[in-house]
Amino acid sequence: MGQAESIPDINSCWAKDGRTPRIAIVGAGLSGIGAVIALRQAGYTDISVYEKADKIGGTWRDNRYPGLSCDVPSYWYSYSFEPNPDWSHRFSYGPEIFKYIEFVAKKYDVMSVVKLNSPVTEMTYLGPKWTLKAEGHEAQIFDFVISATGILHHPNYPDIKGIDSFKGDMFHTARWDDSVSLEGKRVGIIGTGSTSAQIVGAVTKKVKHMSVFQRTPHWIAPLPQKKYSTLWKSVLRACPWLHPHLSNFYKGQMLSSFAKATIGDVVEQRKIEQLCLDTLAKDVPDAKLRAKLTPSYKATCKRLIFCSDFYPAISSDNAELVTDSIEGIEPEGIRTTDGRLHELDVLIVATGFKVSEFMLPAKVFGENKRELSEVWDGAPRAHRAMTIPGFPNFWMLEGPTGPVGNLSLISITETQLGYMIQCLDNMKAEKAATVVVKQDVFESFNKAMAEAVVSTTWATGGCDSWYIDKTGTPNLYPWHPSRFYEEMQQVDFSEYEFSQQA
Ligand code: NAP
Numbered sequence: 001m002g003q004a005e006s007i008p009d010i011n012s013c014w015a016k017d018g019r020t021p022r023i024a025i026v027g028a029g030l031s032g033i034g035a036v037i038a039l040r041q042a043g044y045t046d047i048s049v050y051e052k053a054d055k056i057g058g059t060w061r062d063n064r065y066p067g068l069s070c071d072v073p074s075y076w077y078s079y080s081f082e083p084n085p086d087w088s089h090r091f092s093y094g095p096e097i098f099k100y101i102e103f104v105a106k107k108y109d110v111m112s113v114v115k116l117n118s119p120v121t122e123m124t125y126l127g128p129k130w131t132l133k134a135e136g137h138e139a140q141i142f143d144f145v146i147s148a149t150g151i152l153h154h155p156n157y158p159d160i161k162g163i164d165s166f167k168g169d170m171f172h173t174a175r176w177d178d179s180v181s182l183e184g185k186r187v188g189i190i191g192t193g194s195t196s197a198q199i200v201g202a203v204t205k206k207v208k209h210m211s212v213f214q215r216t217p218h219w220i221a222p223l224p225q226k227k228y229s230t231l232w233k234s235v236l237r238a239c240p241w242l243h244p245h246l247s248n249f250y251k252g253q254m255l256s257s258f259a260k261a262t263i264g265d266v267v268e269q270r271k272i273e274q275l276c277l278d279t280l281a282k283d284v285p286d287a288k289l290r291a292k293l294t295p296s297y298k299a300t301c302k303r304l305i306f307c308s309d310f311y312p313a314i315s316s317d318n319a320e321l322v323t324d325s326i327e328g329i330e331p332e333g334i335r336t337t338d339g340r341l342h343e344l345d346v347l348i349v350a351t352g353f354k355v356s357e358f359m360l361p362a363k364v365f366g367e368n369k370r371e372l373s374e375v376w377d378g379a380p381r382a383h384r385a386m387t388i389p390g391f392p393n394f395w396m397l398e399g400p401t402g403p404v405g406n407l408s409l410i411s412i413t414e415t416q417l418g419y420m421i422q423c424l425d426n427m428k429a430e431k432a433a434t435v436v437v438k439q440d441v442f443e444s445f446n447k448a449m450a451e452a453v454v455s456t457t458w459a460t461g462g463c464d465s466w467y468i469d470k471t472g473t474p475n476l477y478p479w480h481p482s483r484f485y486e487e488m489q490q491v492d493f494s495e496y497e498f499s500q501q502a
Contacts, residue, residue, distance in 0.1 A: 029058020
């Protein structure tokens with residue numbers, strides 16, 4: 001199960017030598033852990049995982065803010081090989097997901113191949129091998145590199161005048177400071193995305209005053225949360241065959257409503273919009289506040305928020321929605337353009353993530369020393385969200401242009417892993433040393449995506465969002481996710497060059 005003792009000759013071909021390939025995985029979040037388990041089950045056991053932090057868990061390690069929960073149903077947001085009858089709620093809370101990840105990693109002996117505190121700094125393709133450098137380690141040689149870094153992990157700090165002068169406590173939501181109590185404090189939060197909605201919903205009751213700085217209102221649908229009973233959990237434990245049905249049920253719900261709305265289905269899009277408007281009308285009695293909270297763009301253009309606590313919280317007496325723009329940050333608080341100083345003890349920065357980086361700032365050099373950051377130039381692209389021409393034996397899980405949004409990233413990762421393992425098996429059978437997507441295949445796939453994406457709600461909805469990249473277009477899979485699942489079932493090997501040259 002562990003790593004191979006011997007380091008392969010740089011010029012050897014694992015498939016010809018009949019040895020298992022050396023595989024490096026970057027990141028020990030849900031994707032990286034899932035990759036270790038799936039690869040081992042397929043017989044690929046020589047794996048090393050490089051994790052930048054001192055713990056595994058990715059998103060669910062970094063995000064520890066109050067109210068953190070997943071808005072994808074628990075039975076779908078689980079590994080298919082490790083269904084969990086003990087999920088306490090229909091939508092799991094962050095700490096429970098983190099515990100589940102740790103449980104899976106332990107049960108499947110993943111930790112034996114994880115190197116913690118090991119940020120990868122450089123990966124260089126020296127055909128047919130990759131050399132990988134990570135802090136605290138000698139450079140290592142691998143046959144394959146799998147980047148499993150996720151998308152939302154580089155905090156985006158706003159460029160606001162005077163931000164460093166604030167004399168209270170200030171932190172980004174993904175760097176929550178547990179040593180700071182919010183109890184009885186004057187708290188400000190910049191941003192009104194999914195993260196902010198959950199925090200405002202969770203903490204407003206206990207703070208003295210909550211100021212929410214909104215640049216753009218977001219569409220918010222209620223979260224149909226439900227606590228599972230002990231009886232239900234024991235039924236599930238006794239009937240494990242129920243799990244795939246439950247997972248499929250929730251998947252079907254998301255695919256038939258939300259997923260359709262995002263790619264331009266007007267009927268589904270309006271249904272969601274009406275649900276949000278009804279919720280707003282019910283939960284926010286003040287007409288002026290309601291007007292400020294009503295978006296002027298289409299629902300599902302930005303990532304739809306599912307949260308039932310935000311509207312009641314922002315309507316409470318100790319909360320204020322500030323819609324005047326931020327002029328600057330001063331030692332005492334935030335100055336808005338109307339001249340008012342909003343005095344604060346704690347400032348929470350809920351301004352999202354830098355989404356175009358993936359495994360960067362690690363330097364990634366492909367064939368002919370081409371650097372990935374230059375190839376992407378702020379607008380990352382990939383074939384089937386996994387591979388890039390000129391970067392042989394390099395795979396991404398949850399790479400650019402994938403079907404992210406309100407879907408289960410675990411199910412996407414598992415689909416991608418199945419696809420990647422088919423390629424590895426093919427290499428083994430063909431005794432191939434390298435695999436790389438063909439340039440023309442990559443170009444026509446991306447051209448088709450670019451043509452399709454213009455009619456999605458992300459593009460036509462009249463909003464700006466983290467989905468839009470430097471080119472001004474959404475960096476997402478533009479078709480219905482069922483097409484993604486279907487196309488990824490069986491690899492069309494003609495899309496790739498398999499070379500026996502070692
Ligand atoms: P986000 O959706 O990108 O929202 C960032 C917020 O900060 C927006 O309201 C944005 O305003 C505002 N903002 C950014 N820069 C600003 C500036 N300079 N001045 C003022 N306001 C600024 O980030 P997020 O809420 O952290 O969520 C990111 C993603 O994480 C979500 O879309 C979702 O995919 C995922 N997530 C999921 C869950 C869940 O499952 N429940 C929970 C949290 C996060 P504008 O709208 O005007 O740009």
